[in-house]
Amino acid sequence: MNLRDDQIERYSRQIILPNVGGKGQEKLLKAKVLIIGAGGLGSPCALYLASAGIGRIGIVDSDAVELNNLQRQILHATKDVGRPKVESAKERLCAINTDIEIIPYKLRLTSENILDIIKEYNIIVDGSDNFPTRYLVNDACVFSKKPLSHGGIFRFDGQAITIIPGVSACYRCLFPEPPPPGLVPSCQEAGILGAVAGVIGTIQANEVLKYILGVGNLLAGKLLVFNALDSSFRQVKVPRDSKCPICSENPTITKLIDYEEFCQLRRKESNEA
Amino acid sequence: MSIKVRIPTPLQKLTKDKADVLAEARDIRELIENLEKNFPGIKSRLCDEKGGLRRFINIYVNEEDIRFLNLDKTLLKDGDEVSIIPAIAGGAK
Ligand SMILES: [Zn+2]
Numbered sequence: 001m002n003l004r005d006d007q008i009e010r011y012s013r014q015i016i017l018p019n020v021g022g023k024g025q026e027k028l029l030k031a032k033v034l035i036i037g038a039g040g041l042g043s044p045c046a047l048y049l050a051s052a053g054i055g056r057i058g059i060v061d062s063d064a065v066e067l068n069n070l071q072r073q074i075l076h077a078t079k080d081v082g083r084p085k086v087e088s089a090k091e092r093l094c095a096i097n098t099d100i101e102i103i104p105y106k107l108r109l110t111s112e113n114i115l116d117i118i119k120e121y122n123i124i125v126d127g128s129d130n131f132p133t134r135y136l137v138n139d140a141c142v143f144s145k146k147p148l149s150h151g152g153i154f155r156f157d158g159q160a161i162t163i164i165p166g167v168s169a170c171y172r173c174l175f176p177e178p179p180p181p182g183l184v185p186s187c188q189e190a191g192i193l194g195a196v197a198g199v200i201g202t203i204q205a206n207e208v209l210k211y212i213l214g215v216g217n218l219l220a221g222k223l224l225v226f227n228a229l230d231s232s233f234r235q236v237k238v239p240r241d242s243k244c245p246i247c248s249e250n251p252t253i254t255k256l257i258d259y260e261e262f263c264q265l266r267r268k269e270s271n272e273a
Numbered sequence: 274m275s276i277k278v279r280i281p282t283p284l285q286k287l288t289k290d291k292a293d294v295l296a297e298a299r300d301i302r303e304l305i306e307n308l309e310k311n312f313p314g315i316k317s318r319l320c321d322e323k324g325g326l327r328r329f330i331n332i333y334v335n336e337e338d339i340r341f342l343n344l345d346k347t348l349l350k351d352g353d354e355v356s357i358i359p360a361i362a363g364g365a366k
């Protein structure tokens with residue numbers, strides 16, 4: 001692949017980085033990244049990945065844009081209210097970068113469709129907003145040996161971890177099972193500052209770029225914990241669990257599980273944070 | 274011995290919105306009992322009916338997960354910092 005003049009110009013500020021160069025840019029242009037959720041986490045992540053020239057970006061989301069999304073879901077604009085999120089996401093990303101391909105998936109991920117969708121991609125970004133999807137995505141990535149950037153937000157807290165199946169801990173090594181109904185605060189009690197989603201979604205984009213470029217140290221085997229109120233970033237160690245229900249030598253989970261949505265207040269279809 | 278404990282947002286209702294609290298304890302078991310005494314209800318958020326730690330919430334001594342140390346018998350020393358970290362899934366809908 002030879003970079004065209006306009007590509008060299010567009011990406012010049014990252015091509016001049018010693019760890020990127022023309023070779024790195026070619027890797028980015030050849031890369032295929034799937035982003036699950038065009039919401040609070042997926043928006044900043046998709047914007048940075050599209051700008052950086054990731055050649056193909058898939059975006060999964062079954063929802064339409066609502067006015068109350070715009071406070072944090074910066075892919076979408078006021079005129080997009082009522083449109084499918086994947087449509088407005090595609091339009092916005094193509095407007096930023098004409099050089100890349102955006103593949104919209106207007107659907108909800110299930111045990112039936114997820115393996116087929118992720119198999120086309122080099123790395124997966126989880127920006128979903130619910131436990132059933134998060135565990136489904138982790139398990140599917142473990143089964144398919146697909147790297148996964150996981151990000152989660154709750155009020156002023158954020159978390160991120162990168163999972164390299166077979167090499168570093170998976171999400172079930174960290175938290176073996178999702179919480180049962182009633183043990184997590186109801187969605188009514190939740191809330192989020194848009195900038196907190198921006199911090200974590202941007203960290204996820206950065207993890208993807210490092211993975212594709214093969215530079216630096218990933219958040220693999222490490223959970224990054226962000227607190228917005230005291231602006232603190234901390235890391236804790238996440239070893240692989242020899243008793244992990246899915247990625248250990250003797251797994252107890254051998255097929256994908258569709259967990260029930262546990263939040264009574266939001267039964268409607270949604271994949272994004 | 275006073276141990277600083279970091280309380281995650283979802284549990285701060287129980288600690289009167291405090292993100293950091295102090296607990297007197299020589300090990301994690303004592304720490305949980307001490308927290309429960311000061312902040313009733315917190316133990317059931319951390320442990321199941323049989324007293325085992327819940328599988329979607331972790332306790333770290335400094336940066337180590339106690340599941341990979343000595344579980345609730347993990348010893349604490351002066352200056353240790355304990356963090357409680359739950360699985361979070363978003364919830365921004
Ligand atoms: Zn695992």
